[in-house]
Amino acid sequence: MxxxxxxxxxxxxxxxxxxxxxxxxxxxxxxxxxxxxxxxxxxxxxxxxxxxxxxxxxxxxxxxxxxxxxxxxxxxxxxxxxxxxxxxxxxxxxxxxxxxxxxxxxxxxxxxxxxxxxxxxxxxxxxxxxxxxxxxxxxxxKKDAVAMFLAGDSTVADQPIDGYPYAGWGQCLPQYIKADAVVCNHAYSGRSSKSFIDEGRLDSIWDQIKTGDFLFIQFGHNDSKPDKARHTDPFTTYKEYLKIYIDGARQRGATPILITSVQRRMFNDDGKIIETHGDYILAVKELAIEEGVLLLDLAEKSKNLYEKLGREGSKALLMWGVPGEFLNFPNGVSDNTHFQEYGANFIAELVVEGLREFNLQSLNLCLRS
Structure with a gap:
């Protein structure tokens, strides 16, 4: 070979x-x-x-x-x-x-x-x-690369080319990572903390993860859905499922990092973002304290970004397009949850910003200056 x-x-x-x-x-x-x-x-x-x-x-x-x-x-x-x-x-x-x-x-x-x-x-x-x-x-x-595993939903996942410019922030993350590390994006659209495990997607990560690697965990968008396959309760089953990710990473010598759900682009009359994730964000923060886990508050960072850009300016980040604007969406699209690639790049930058704020040497060594 x-x-x-x-x-x-x-x-x-x-x-x-x-x-x-x-x-x-x-x-x-x-x-x-x-x-x-x-x-x-x-x-x-x-x-x-x-x-x-x-x-x-x-x-x-x-x-x-x-x-x-x-x-x-x-x-x-x-x-x-x-x-x-x-x-x-x-x-x-x-x-x-x-x-x-x-x-x-x-x-x-x-x-x-x-x-x-x-x-x-x-x-x-x-x-x-x-x-x-x-x-x-x-x-x-490359036999000794540090792996950065991503477990999450559509806002994180690698989106197919036939949906361009639809993109998750995980597919834009590699450009900010040094060659000593590799991004392994296992996030998948429509998944909750529960269904990701039930479908065996977490097992695929456990088969590969090793000592010194990282596991980034961002769920919540689909945990609130009413169907039995995905639904979790914020302060009980949601935290219980997230703890499976945390414990599994630690047992294998990897570092788990919890990430709060990126905000939806929903403004009130005063130009402020409406919190649509309810207690799920609070539950993640509580769990991070209880388990002593690093927490990247992407909900807060994305909220600040959307409010800075404003109601109209923030549309450029999300899948908003008039008929004929996007080749793969000829009839137009108006989506306040999912990013176009331009916006996914901004969110990936926020993730890297949050990772730097940990001031963790093993993590900083993976990030481009």
Missing amino acids: SEKYLFDFGTGEAFPGYTKVTEKSVYSDKSGFGFSRSDQMYMINRETSKPLFSDFCIPLRNSFLVDVPNGVYTITFLIGDALVETETTIKYNDNKVLIRELKTYPKQFVRESFTVNVNDGRIKLTFFGCAPRINAMEISL
Whole structure:
């Protein structure tokens, strides 16, 4: 099994030890790597003396695929152009944001590394941006990454590409995490603290989590639903189910972190957010004190953000769109709970802000400055 894959993009000679990627490098099962489509990629050579940076590819909404054995991998991107400014966004598996609007100036060359979890034998990297670049790429097996597991609902989950721009904050979190750590997002739409366990989703986390890892826990949106499969009572069963997450993480040497539910965008006549989660937020806070668990108050942080932006300004964060605004929602959409990707980025920033406030060295070592 190979533990390192090196790719040099462009028209020049391949850098020693690297596999050359050209216009003819379209993915096939035989080659095991290449772009998903033969158009929307342009190879250029500036003929500079900068190794690996003189030639490059301009991939326009094209995906680069690499077959690898399942595991955790660090991907290092080399990006830049000797003559013009660039702007590059890169997503992993269609929806996880690794790089967002990275800009470089002429003759500025950067190396950015991120770690991802591969479960289906393939790395898929899709390139966006006004002027994207990829000069070279290094993919190497990462055996000692700290894992940051996410257990939650739709506001956290990785949302499918056919629902774009619908997004959970968990899929935007990787861009803020150093290559020494990997985000493992197990959150799933429509789940409560109870149904997440009953469906075996927590068992999947227990199969992977290890000493030194983190478990982020955000439920509440669906615990108040009346159906038997999801409903919990704030001060009894809700706390009892959350304690299962806490105890399980600690038994495995991991650190549990409770997160209060992100607020819904519901304003009163005075321009203040209406608390729609009732006692569920209070119950999480009580449990954090009772169990001595770190608490990230995302409810308070999102409330402050919405109120700062105001009734109209905050619509840009949520799935609000007029007919024809979003390709996947041709009839328009008005949703005060779920984020579009633009807003999910803001919420992910609030999560990172909260994590920094813990001033926990083992956690700070995972966060980008």
